Amino acid sequence: MARLNNSVKKGPVMSAINWNSGKLITLTQGDTATIEGLNSGQVYGFFFYNAAQNDATTIVDVTWSNAHPPQQVPVYGTTANQGLASVLLMSGDDSNTVAASILQGNPGADVQAFVCSVKMPVDTSGINNQPLPANGQPQAFRRFTRYFDVPASHWYDVTIESDVDQFIVVQFTEEMAEVIVVKSVANPKENVFPVGRVEKDKLFSIQPTEDERIQVNLQGDGTQTVWMNADSVQNSQNATITLQSLTARDGRPRQRQDPALPV
CATH class of the missing domain: 2.60.120.1540 (Jelly Rolls)
Incomplete structure (x- = not known):
């Protein structure tokens, strides 16, 4: 059978x-x-x-x-x-x-x-999460790297550099996301999808440059700013980010506890 x-x-x-x-x-x-x-x-x-x-x-x-x-x-x-x-x-x-x-x-x-976001992820396992010093010194900007800072109430310069095409960074403040593209060769909208109020009320912007370096002015107000690498491994090998205070005073604000941790 x-x-x-x-x-x-x-x-x-x-x-x-x-x-x-x-x-x-x-x-x-x-x-x-x-x-x-x-x-x-x-x-x-x-x-x-x-x-x-x-x-x-x-x-x-x-x-x-x-x-x-x-x-x-x-x-x-x-x-x-x-x-x-x-x-x-x-x-x-x-x-x-x-x-x-x-x-x-x-x-x-x-x-x-x-x-x-300015507070996420809470669990940073697998994410290289660290403060960005406002000392004018370039910092390595590898894949899965999240930098944060609490800029004081004056102007700063943010410089992002990459020698590889289409290096993408997203800068977050509480109610705004800015997509920064270095050596732009394609439409970054193919990788960015705003929905709801973000799209309707323009709570995001895209700032591309064809150059290897982009400088962005940042006006600090004592609240959190975050920079998140959105790029690939190979594009991030030589990428850097630099934060510099544009004031004669000591521009280093007091670091709050890592915003990705519960307070």
């Missing part, structure tokens, strides 16, 4: 990920990560890197409002984990809950993701 084969072919394991800390996570086929408790009046960046060892683009569906359909964010394919981040920008005024999902129709998907 023939033996019955009762085995059932199993599909990918689906995971529901608690993302309240905004930490660096990995999303695969069928996964959904949910973050709750976003603050009103604050702009958040959701960063997605394609980590699959192939050049297939993965779509991440980001649900950010019951009144609007999910935003589809393409995370462009690459090899050896070398691609740029795709960044969704939204305001906590639109929703205090966001979910990022990879649907079942994305076999082989492998996306690294984290949340950045």
Whole structure:
């Protein structure tokens, strides 16, 4: 008598990920990560890197409002984990809950993701999180690096340099995100997706330059500023960021506790 084969072919394991800390996570086929408790009046960046060892683009569906359909964010394919981040920008005024999902129709998907703002991620595991000294000295700006500072109430100069095309940085203040592109050769809007109030009220800007260096004036007001690398490994090898006070007084403000930690 023939033996019955009762085995059932199993599909990918689906995971529901608690993302309240905004930490660096990995999303695969069928996964959904949910973050709750976003603050009103604050702009958040959701960063997605394609980590699959192939050049297939993965779509991440980001649900950010019951009144609007999910935003589809393409995370462009690459090899050896070398691609740029795709960044969704939204305001906590639109929703205090966001979910990022990879649907079942994305076999082989492998996306690294984290949340950045002046206070996120709370859990910085896997993120190089450190203060940016306002001493006019260039600091290495590697991939997954987040710099923060509390500029005093005067002017500063922020200089970002890279010798590789399309180096992208996102500068966050409480209610604004500025996308800075050094050696721009393509439209950065292909990697940046503003939604809701961020798009409607222009709570973001894109500042490209064709040069290897860009200088941005920053007027400090005693609140937090964050700079997040949104670029690839190879583009970040020689990249630097410099913060310099433009006042004769001691421009070094008192450092607050790391904003990515609970206070």
